[in-house]
Amino acid sequence: MNTPDDDWLRLDQQICFSLHAASRAFNGVYRVILKDLGLTYPQYLVMLVLWEHDELPVKKLGEHLRLDSGTLSPLLKRLEAAGLVVRERSARDERSVVVRLTSEGVALRARALQVPRRIATSTGFDADGIRALRASLDELTTALDAAALAQPPAAPPADERS
Amino acid sequence: MNTPDDDWLRLDQQICFSLHAASRAFNGVYRVILKDLGLTYPQYLVMLVLWEHDELPVKKLGEHLRLDSGTLSPLLKRLEAAGLVVRERSARDERSVVVRLTSEGVALRARALQVPRRIATSTGFDADGIRALRASLDELTTALDAAALAQPPAAPPADERS
DNA sequence: CACAATTAAGTTGTGTGCAATTGAATGGTG
DNA sequence: CACCATTCAATTGCACACAACTTAATTGTG
Numbered sequence: 274m275n276t277p278d279d280d281w282l283r284l285d286q287q288i289c290f291s292l293h294a295a296s297r298a299f300n301g302v303y304r305v306i307l308k309d310l311g312l313t314y315p316q317y318l319v320m321l322v323l324w325e326h327d328e329l330p331v332k333k334l335g336e337h338l339r340l341d342s343g344t345l346s347p348l349l350k351r352l353e354a355a356g357l358v359v360r361e362r363s364a365r366d367e368r369s370v371v372v373r374l375t376s377e378g379v380a381l382r383a384r385a386l387q388v389p390r391r392i393a394t395s396t397g398f399d400a401d402g403i404r405a406l407r408a409s410l411d412e413l414t415t416a417l418d419a420a421a422l423a424q425p426p427a428a429p430p431a432d433e434r435s
Numbered sequence: 436m437n438t439p440d441d442d443w444l445r446l447d448q449q450i451c452f453s454l455h456a457a458s459r460a461f462n463g464v465y466r467v468i469l470k471d472l473g474l475t476y477p478q479y480l481v482m483l484v485l486w487e488h489d490e491l492p493v494k495k496l497g498e499h500l501r502l503d504s505g506t507l508s509p510l511l512k513r514l515e516a517a518g519l520v521v522r523e524r525s526a527r528d529e530r531s532v533v534v535r536l537t538s539e540g541v542a543l544r545a546r547a548l549q550v551p552r553r554i555a556t557s558t559g560f561d562a563d564g565i566r567a568l569r570a571s572l573d574e575l576t577t578a579l580d581a582a583a584l585a586q587p588p589a590a591p592p593a594d595e596r597s
Numbered sequence: 598c599a600c601a602a603t604t605a606a607g608t609t610g611t612g613t614g615c616a617a618t619t620g621a622a623t624g625g626t627g
Numbered sequence: 628c629a630c631c632a633t634t635c636a637a638t639t640g641c642a643c644a645c646a647a648c649t650t651a652a653t654t655g656t657g
Contacts (some may be wrong), residue, residue: 275599282544285551286483289461293466294501295572296458298579299645304645305583318455321448337457342636344614351612362544367594368622374646382444389447397578406571407450410457413568416559417460421467425646459614466615477643494605504606506644513642530605530652 280330305376306388316352319345319383323358324382330363342387357381463559468550472543478514480549481507486544487519490535492525519543 303314312320315338322327322337329337335345349372352358357378363369396403454558463474474482475555477485484499485491493498497507519540557564 280467281551281555282483282486282548285554286480286487288565289465289476289480289554290500291572291576291626292458295576295579296454297501298576298583299454300644301515301550301583302579303451303517314451314455318451321444324444325448330635338452339459341615342492343616343638346637350614362636366623366635370636372462380655386444389443392447393443394583395579396575397582398575402571403450406575407453409568410453411566413558413560414453414457414460417457417464417557421460421463421558422560425624461649462614492605493607502643505608505644505646507606510643524606528605528653532606 278426284385302392306391310384311355315340315344315348317353317388319348320357320378320381320385323372323374323378324385328371330369330371331360332369334372352378464554468553468557472546472550473517477502477506477510479550481510482516482519482540482543482547485534485536485540486547490533492531492533493522494531496534514540 300314303317306319307314310317318338324332325379326333331342331345336340340344349358349360353360356375358372358374359398360370360372363371379398393403398406462476465479469479471475471582472479480500483520484496493504493507493511497503500507511520511522515522517522518537520531520534520536522534527535555562560568
């Protein structure tokens, strides 16, 4: 069963559609469930990290979430406006901004405790199924990240004179 | 091994992180590869559908892609500006707008033929692995969509008087 | 035929996501 | 110590994604 280029365009469609669709479907369920908490999905991800670390510089937050300041800055401003976090420049390194939970932010955790179970139920997967899927996705992400670094055919080494 | 709520918040983090990360990693690889074609990832998805159907009303396109006019209208305008498609109101139903490939749009398909193989390589998965992942994702999407419809606790039946 | 309900696109507003740039602060190096 | 490269946030610009609303056309019903 060889796969001529023409068929590949169809098969490929299935793969990217599937991931794209799953991602947005997940987002949709989170949106519904998180509405009670007044959080968006990405904001919830930030809160999850903060609930585990209490206080973090924006940089570290970005590393945990794979997001840069371009995304985090406005998002954190909204969380601050909502009274869930405060941001203040670090005393030791004035370049760094530390994000800290307010008491309100800490308190929200209690109401968030029910979220994971509702999500898990919504997936229709059991614990093992979720674990397996997560493993596949992580493997995929690792491979894709490595490939993304290797791909850029338009960005050569860039030394050799200059 | 019971899982108290406190642990769930951690486990959950893993799941949504994984999917979120995988989705964006995929997007990143597509971005790099599609740059040659001058397409974004969502635009590529639209083109894939059009390469199979040649001409479709916006509504049908949205059903294939699970996207609404709010997303498609500006996206299609950009594809039209790029000379890949034309949009014209249907003669039979003036509400409907039909999207059709231009000869340039048809021609682009030839250059897109190499994309799926490069993507497949980037995933590091073989055909079976991809198939399995796709199956899991589709299953997940189906469950999530069903759950999203069932969830809304804030949108009761809404008949019973009124 | 008249009119309400429905349907299709488009528009508006909000919130990411990311590349590219800016500006301030820090850390070497000579 | 002076200067340059690096680092960290923030900002800007562009492109989704989606809810809510608007407008125009069509359909169903009386």
